[in-house]
Amino acid sequence: MPHPQGPVRGGPVRGGPGRGGGELSAPRLRGGSPERAGLDPEELRRLVQEVRDLTAGDRPWASGAVVVAGRGPVLAVAEAAGWAVRYVAHDPHTGEGVELPAHARVPMTVDTPFDLASLTKLFTSVAAVQQIERGTLGIDARVGAYLPEFHAAARHDLTVRHLLTHTSGLRPELPLYDCADDTERLALLRAEEPAGAPGTYRYSDLNMLLLQHVLERVTGRPLDVLVRDGITRPLGMTSTRFGPCPGAAATEDQRRPWAKADRGMLRGQVHDENAWALGGVAGHAGLFATAPDLAVFCRALLTGGSYGPARILGPDFVELLLTPPGLGFAMDQPWFMGELAGRGAAGHTGFTGTSLVLDRATDTFLVLLANTVHPRRRPPDSRPRAAAATRMARAVRTRPS
Template sequence: MIASVSTTLLAAGCAQLPGAAGPQLDHARFAEIDRAIETVISDKRMPGAVFHLERNGESYEKAYGSVSYDSNAPKVRPDTIYDAASLSKIVATAPSILLLAEQGKIDLEAPLIRYFPECGGKGKDGMTIRHLLTHSSGLPAGIPALPAWEGQAAAHALACAREITDAPGTAFRYSDINFILLGQLVQKVSGMPLDEFAQRNIFTPLKMTDTGYLPLARFPASRIAPTHVSPLKVEDKALHPELEHGEVLQGVVHDPTSRRMGGVAGSAGVFTTAHDLARYARMLLAGGELEGVRVLSRESVRLLTTVQSPPGIAQLRGMGMDIDSPFARPRGALFPIGSYGHTGFTGCILWVDPTSRTFYVFLSNRVYPDDKANILPLYGQLGTLAAQAGMGR
């Protein structure tokens, strides 16, 4: 079932993170991590996965299982590319917004209507960029699928037309609409689509060579773990006749809203590898730079990764990262509040603890073949085991 494993002291190939010192990973925990993941694969709740754990320059990385349940399916490799789903929010959209704020092109406290006047009215005029980034806008969770629609313009019109259920800044609700609008804001103020902006300003400087939107333009489908659309939804039949029989999606974004938007959305659409997400995490722990290349300012990293939710909201979010909300299962039982990260619907995690300088990445395609598998208990297990390995508890 195991495809590949490596335990590496990264200092042999690159400098340790600034300030890194003290004990490194507890190797005794690795077998427990393996068992937790292999049990879920054996139960057919996901066909395969990649796990990466790192602290103070030492890493443990392993690939498990196969990319699908087909008898001749390729084994997962450490460089298998996965649909990262909502990790797109924290590796592409939020850092792009913060970078544009650094450049003076976006005011994070400004109302959205300064940039999109058409999104105002019905109590939304006070909705700020901060509210969108911290999921405190009051907007509902998503854009309706019916009647059938397609394209960026249609998505924008539908997002702007949605009515709030809470006054901006008064309640937490995780909403894809927030990040759909933020992704479109990147294009509005930068003059380039979100995928191009993120590639040019985040992924390329960080040498995240296997990360980006629309992966089939750069990589063969064989490198990408498949997802699936089954049973086929009515709205997908109307807009995507090529999926008439519920064919496997391989290199095409799983999220249906992003798919209707052409595969590029602020909420979903990024494909990536564990190796690349590890580089992103190292950049955050180093205060916004990696290997001498600065990607974000220290202030942007602070805004992204520390509590920025409006006062009075119990669910704690950074301007992108989850810190303490019902979605923070990957924190497990031991990482402290103050650690941060995010999940993706397809079965993906990035979680970082700046106190112990430990982070872990988990990529899977648990949505294969029918979206029905539930691996949420594994999220908590991995968080606890990663903390035990990285914090010596």
């Protein structure tokens, strides 16, 4: 990898357009030195080296990783390490990945798309707040007012705020992947009763699935179109889209008993089994994106909802989105934000190895994308994410020049 003070690898993202296309309407973030951004170059060198180390050895934290980080309008780090595709399968007898020969492996690049997994929730949340800003959705309105056929949600007076703050009481997920068809999946979701009292925090994919149905009902448009037209196209995020996404970093050799479906080695197809069962477009998972695209997304939120000529939210509604406890965004969580937590930092993680953090107090952002589930899922370990965020926090030393 080049030195963080040198030219940023990758430059403008060259991925293809999302569904429906669209012209690039916002400028790309430009690379610059750490000093120009008011960041300590030594801390950023250590950040880059530690990300490199995460992909090294026989049992790495991730097969490959990409890290981008910046402050203000300056992209000070954009680095890739390891492999987008390293394994052909997982061998359950040895517990090891079956490696591809060296010539057949695919190296990671800054422009490699990743399955974002639960980072998709952030885009669903922004799409919801856009409708709140427009007056078509009430944050404290009852879900049943929009979806009367969702009888359980209506009976328990679940609100849009409950969904956005994970306080609906719904359990983490449902086995939609085991249903025979979409009719059965929808019936299961409509009948799902909260497992706990509404108002109590319990992280759940079901919140974003219900929110997806609410958004599609009030707008008459599917979620992928809402995300494309309202967020990714205006911001020029041309490599961000719902799958399939050929060329993405590989994820898992998905087989039972460690997974919930038998699908083989996945690359460019959504990893989450429920999102897959729902056709790849879901409120909780399904988006693919590159790290430079996510840097633009972070920058737009840090600047109050605008980036270049594009405006996706007004400043008051970004404030609503990011005021604790956060709407869709996790706030001040040291377990993956490290020392960036504690002053209003916002972000999220994804099961496939993805994460982002933005810190309005210092105008900084950090995106770390990795394929930690390649060749198979393991117990989650967010210590490397927290360590990277701590490096970023310690790099903030002066005002940007």
